[in-house]
Amino acid sequence: MPKTNPKNYQQLERQLAEIIAWFESGNAQVDQAIAKYEQALKIIAQIENYLKTAENRLRKINAKLG
Amino acid sequence: MVRVVGAPRLHPRYGFSVNYQTITPVGEGSIRKAADLLQAKLTAEGLFAPERKRSLPVTPARVGLITAASSAAAADFMKVLNERWGGVEVQLIDSLVQGDNAPAQLVRAIEHFNKLPELLEVLVITRGGGSGEDLAAFNDERVVRAVAASRIPTLVAIGHEVDISLAELAADLRASTPTAAAAALVPDRRQVLAGLKLQQKALAQGVAQTLRDARADSRQATQIIDQQLKYLLNSQSEKLAGLRRVLTAFNPDNVIKRGYAIVSKNGVYITRASAATTGDHLQLKLRGGTIQVDVESVDA
Numbered sequence: 001m002p003k004t005n006p007k008n009y010q011q012l013e014r015q016l017a018e019i020i021a022w023f024e025s026g027n028a029q030v031d032q033a034i035a036k037y038e039q040a041l042k043i044i045a046q047i048e049n050y051l052k053t054a055e056n057r058l059r060k061i062n063a064k065l066g
Numbered sequence: 067m068v069r070v071v072g073a074p075r076l077h078p079r080y081g082f083s084v085n086y087q088t089i090t091p092v093g094e095g096s097i098r099k100a101a102d103l104l105q106a107k108l109t110a111e112g113l114f115a116p117e118r119k120r121s122l123p124v125t126p127a128r129v130g131l132i133t134a135a136s137s138a139a140a141a142d143f144m145k146v147l148n149e150r151w152g153g154v155e156v157q158l159i160d161s162l163v164q165g166d167n168a169p170a171q172l173v174r175a176i177e178h179f180n181k182l183p184e185l186l187e188v189l190v191i192t193r194g195g196g197s198g199e200d201l202a203a204f205n206d207e208r209v210v211r212a213v214a215a216s217r218i219p220t221l222v223a224i225g226h227e228v229d230i231s232l233a234e235l236a237a238d239l240r241a242s243t244p245t246a247a248a249a250a251l252v253p254d255r256r257q258v259l260a261g262l263k264l265q266q267k268a269l270a271q272g273v274a275q276t277l278r279d280a281r282a283d284s285r286q287a288t289q290i291i292d293q294q295l296k297y298l299l300n301s302q303s304e305k306l307a308g309l310r311r312v313l314t315a316f317n318p319d320n321v322i323k324r325g326y327a328i329v330s331k332n333g334v335y336i337t338r339a340s341a342a343t344t345g346d347h348l349q350l351k352l353r354g355g356t357i358q359v360d361v362e363s364v365d366a
Binding site: 008009010013016019020023024028029030033034036037040041044047048050051052053054055056057058059060061063064065066 | 125127135144147148151152153154155156157158159160161162167170171174175178255258259262265266268269270272273276277279280
């Protein structure tokens with residue numbers, strides 16, 4: 001069974017983008033910065049894992065084409 | 067030049083005739099001309115207008131593919147897709163991509179995908195290169211209209227470089243070959259991985275900057291507190307110096323130094339002449355020591 005988790009990548013990418021935007025906003029709070037950074041590193045590791053292991057799945061549809 | 071499909075007859079009186087079923091242009095020139103006329107008509111309808119184009123998702127997870135399943139086009143598309151990206155569910159409808167029945171099949175395949183309760187994210191319609199006649203299905207009005215009407219954003223790639231088919235013009239995005247279609251559909255995981263490294267670096271810089279800013283803020287606060295403390299200490303020590311001056315002025319030793327004497331009787335200071343009487347024994351404290359005196363008389 002190939003490893004596929006279609007929604008996973010888009011969700012991870014969105015989460016990462018939110019954290020980067022938080023740092024870029026200029027309002028980053030020092031007490032949250034380390035936690036956010038560690039969270040981002042975890043997401044990056046998950047994305048890397050996804051990109052290295054996820055496989056595409058081809059499914060033939062039986063449509064009546066006449 | 068046209069191709070007529072029908073039943074020929076030879077009548078003894080009226081001669082040769084054909085009951086035609088279809089008349090289609092054949093030969094490069096005729097096909098091109100028919101396509102040009104259709105293009106003008108559909109352009110006037112706005113089918114190819116740039117404002118109709120929708121953008122495709124950057125990383126689609128569910129994709130429809132319409133092509134000949136056993137073709138090199140299908141294999142090339144999947145090969146490049148697998149090289150570049152993962153996690154995509156590709157639903158394939160095997161359709162004719164050339165010949166008289168191709169337009170009807172292509173239209174039904176497009177409609178099938180558009181009738182699914184949960185729409186896919188992108189619809190890819192592709193085939194490899196061929197002659198103008200081979201590719202005629204993609205200039206068929208029915209196919210072009212079906213592509214334009216698709217609720218799912220479309221990516222059409224017909225393998226030829228010179229002429230662009232009308233189906234491609236109607237698509238939201240076109241690519242030149244099945245391989246190029248896969249490349250246009252998904253990002254390259256190697257580039258994304260490289261981008262992640264940059265993002266990681268930017269994040270590390272972001273957190274470092276946040277910490278530096280916080281440290282600078284606390285340093286500034288410390289400086290302010292230091293200044294306040296110094297000011298407080300300075301003003302207190304000035305006050306103390308003033309008090310010291312006052313106390314020094316009152317110091318009896320200093321008074322004595324200026325030529326005065328302190329008079330005491332039996333160990334008690336006396337400050338009035340009337341406190342002494344004739345015959346008293348008094349002590350006069352002066353600079354350098356004490357003088358014992360007997361009172362001869364008092365004028366008070």
